[in-house]
Amino acid sequence: MPPSKRILLLGIIIEIGLAVLGWYLISQLQSGAMQPSGTVEEASATILQVLGTVMGGLGGLLIVVY
Secondary structure, three states, rough: OOOHHHHHHHHHHHHHHHHHHHHHHHHHHHHHHHOOOOOHHHHHHHHHHHHHHHHHHHHHHHHHHH
């Protein structure tokens, strides 16, 4: 397998991991297992915004590296 395909595969795995992390954090907030300092909606929006930014940056970096 060429190195470029390995980098692409690793990037996809990391992106899936970030999506699962976001799903986990939001489900913990909604179930009450984690207590945010503000409201649950604000915390969920912040989590989605940060993870979306990270995933977008990683996706852009993968396009350049590939």
